[in-house]
Amino acid sequence: MTENNSTEDSGLQESFLSHLFELRDRVVKSALAIIAVFICLVYWAPDIFHLFAQPLLEALPAGGKMIVTDVTGSFFVPMKVTMLVAFLIALPVVMYQLWAFIAPGLYLHERKLILPLVVSSYSLFIIGMAFAYFLVFPTVFKFMASYNAPLGAEMSTDIDNYLSFAMTTFLAFGITFEVPVVVVVLVRMGMVTLAKLKEIRPYVIVGAFVISAVVTPPDVLSQLLLAIPMTLLYELGLLVARLYVPKPSVDDQSN
Template sequence: MTENHSTEDSGLQESFLSHLFELRDRIIKAGLAVIVVFACLVYWAPDIFHLFAQPLLNALPAGGKMIVTDVTGSFFVPMKVTMLAAFMIALPVVMYQLWAFIAPGLYMHERKLILPLVVSSYTLFIVGMAFAYFLVFPTVFKFMASYNAPLGAEMSTDIDNYLSFAMTSFLAFGITFEVPVVVVVLVRMGMVTLAKLKEIRPYVIVGAFIIAAVVTPPDVLSQLLLAIPMIVLYEIGLLAARLYAPKDKEDQTSSTSDSSI
């Protein structure tokens, strides 16, 4: 008995260590993918930052410029932006490594569900960032710049502050655009019924405006630009969840018997 227990314990330990080694290898491969893309982009770091800052630069008055208040800011901020771009480009590789690690432990029907969820999550996150960059940033910056002229103030934003604002906005809108995926997963896993999600719709609307007020700048326009898409995406998630909602066998049986009667 003792020998059997020791054999089982050693087998479990070896299995645990093999999973740790595999996880390490997957993380290394994902990190290398980001580093390789970053190395390919680093030469164009100033150009990438200029493209990154274009929405604000377009909103500045004639002759307006961004400023640097930190000695190393002019070097490290473009590097951070380039690293962000490298991570987004290499994200499919990172997701594939994650998928390859967890796939052996999943059932076949779970594999069929996760792959489209991963693809849709990545796509929606990119769409959310693009929505912030092409629509929200120009609208908000022009709106804020219009208040400077009457005050006689000059709009000069530090590049590090702009990076923090843009990163927060990208994260907020990227996560917001994941709402349909979250709704589908909740319904598909049976955590919440589709009827319940429809029932709490008023609370979701209120919550969307509260979240928008917390994560966006203190102006009504930017809050609306986040809250309204969140509500629309929730409705899209409800429509998509109909395709993945688990069917109740008892309901099907009862409906069949009723129709036969």
């Protein structure tokens, strides 16, 4: 009996270690993909940062400019932006490594769902960031700059602070645009029924405005630009989730 238990324990330990080694290899491959893309882009780091800062530069009034308050800021901030771009470009590789790690433990019907989820998640995240860059940034920056003229204040922004603001906003909108995917997964896995999600719609709308008030700058305009898309994306998720409602089993039908 003791020998059987020790054999089982050693087998479990070997299985755990093999999964741990595989996870390490997947993480290393993902990191190498990001680093490889970064190395290819690093020469154009100043140009990438200029494109990254374009929404703010266009909204600055006459005399306004971006400044550097840190000795190393002019070097490290463009590097950080370039690393962000490299991560986004290499994200499909990272997602594939994640999928390859968890796929052996999934059923066949679950594997079929993974690819659409990965593609839609990546696409929606990029769309959310593009929405922030092309619509939210210009709107919010022009709105903020308009308040400086009556005050007679010169608008100058530190590039490190701009990076922090932009990263937070990108992350907020990228995650927000994943709402349809979350709704579909909840319905497909049977965690929540479609009828229940429709029933809690008013609470979701209130929650969208609360979340937008927390993660966006303290102005009504930017909050609306996040809360309204979040609400519309929830409705989109409800529409798409109709295609993924689990079919009742034979036992359920007989009952």
